Amino acid sequence: METAVDPARGLPAPISRFVLVRQGTVELNELLPGPLVTPKQVAVSPVPNLLPLIKHRPEEFPYVVAEATREDAEIRLEYVGRPGPAAVEGVRGSTEDISKLSAGVDWAQSKQQRRTEEIWRRNAEEVAGQIDRIVDSSGARLIVLAGDIRARGLVQNQLAEAHKPLVTMIDSEPRPEDSHQQLFQDKVQERIALQWAAEQEQIMDRLALQEGQANPESAVGVGAVVHALQQAQVDVLILNDKALSDRQLLVLASEPWVATAEEQALGAESLGRVPAPTALLRAAALTDASLLLVPDGVLPGGVEIAALLRWPTGPAAPGGDAT
Incomplete structure (x- = not known):
């Protein structure tokens, strides 16, 4: 147990921990962002008491956060109640003719304008394809699209039909400054809470429909x-x-x-x-x-x-x- 509870260096405070030891072997050692949800507990039992862990992290809730521009994107797979992303993937699209010409150009240059639009679409298609693969493999229940407003719209259009209902848009772009990062994370957590509440309401509605059957x-x-x-x-x-x-x-x-x-x-x-x-x-x-x-x-x-x-x-x- 002493070995299992070594300090969690490199992770921001506050942070909590759930440790399960069975016959001298550490079976579970989970770092949990945030302060303790329940009072500190130390117990010996014939079977593990998972309630403190579940109170802190009620269920596996995987979600995807994608920050897109018209030429690339960063896609993160995250889990509620776990510190840091589980996976981070970058997508780098084509940058050739990525910018449109300014308004009022000669009509002969419309071909280049159309080429630029096609490059944006192809880049978005590549980003959407990667998001689809992550959602399929992880069972993600929410897709948060942020970044350039045009790029995220194009990405949403290219997603698989089954995944489009999972999408929520966030207008603010996650910038490096701590204040902006915190604001962005607060907005992500708000969308997760809304999704969670909707799913729980559906469960209670299902239960109510069974009454009297x-x-x-x-x-x-x-x-x-x-x-x-x-x-x-x-x-x-x-x-x-x-x-x-x-x-x-x-x-x-x-x-x-x-x-x-x-x-x-x-x-x-x-x-x-x-x-x-x-x-x-x-x-x-x-x-x-x-x-x-x-x-x-x-x-x-x-x-x-x-x-x-x-x-x-x-x-x-x-x-x-x-x-």
Whole structure:
């Protein structure tokens, strides 16, 4: 542990850290920009408590920031809650005849004007192609275009149709001065927050639509959600961790990973009881479920946990396919 927490030199303060050590091996050592989101914690447990990490970085949110001119661009792949870009790529286009002639030139020079426009378009096409490749490989959920107003418009036009809805424009150009850089980063974070809020609203809308359905694709309450997690049925776990902090669940060494009582362990070895949020987050991770943490009052009916499911609950509807 002493080795793992060496000072994070070269990174701006404040910065936090999440370290997980298992049997003498450092399994996870994450540097997290910003001050601690939760109080400092040191704990020994049969399974890792990932809640402090998730509170600081709720989910993997990759996004692309591209600063474009009419001849080149810098494209950065970044992740929310991680210091610095994960990747930086430069695109250098053609600079031949990159500038248009001034207004009022002889009509014979219109050919050169058209050539300049074509060079701009080709350069933008190259930038857009690189952005498309990064988005496809990373699963980026937002594309921030900045820089020259004409260049970023051309880049947006050349993006794949599936990626165009991810685009947001920022008018200010990220300049070297610290004040301008901070202003630019604040605008990027604002767009991320808006995107995040829209996605969370869609999740809650999906949950509301399931209410009253005969065979809902949702589960509400600890018992129903644990049952769904045991079957790897949960697509999105929606959790008020504060409301569940005093409750404990069994964690299991193998599938079905979590249980409310020994008789639900289905023969799996019990590792002991831990706080319910720890057990639920572990089961969600092991069954590839997404997570949404919510505060008091968000879930309907005063419940503390719900889930959107990969397939409906309950018996087949009358007349439906029994298979």
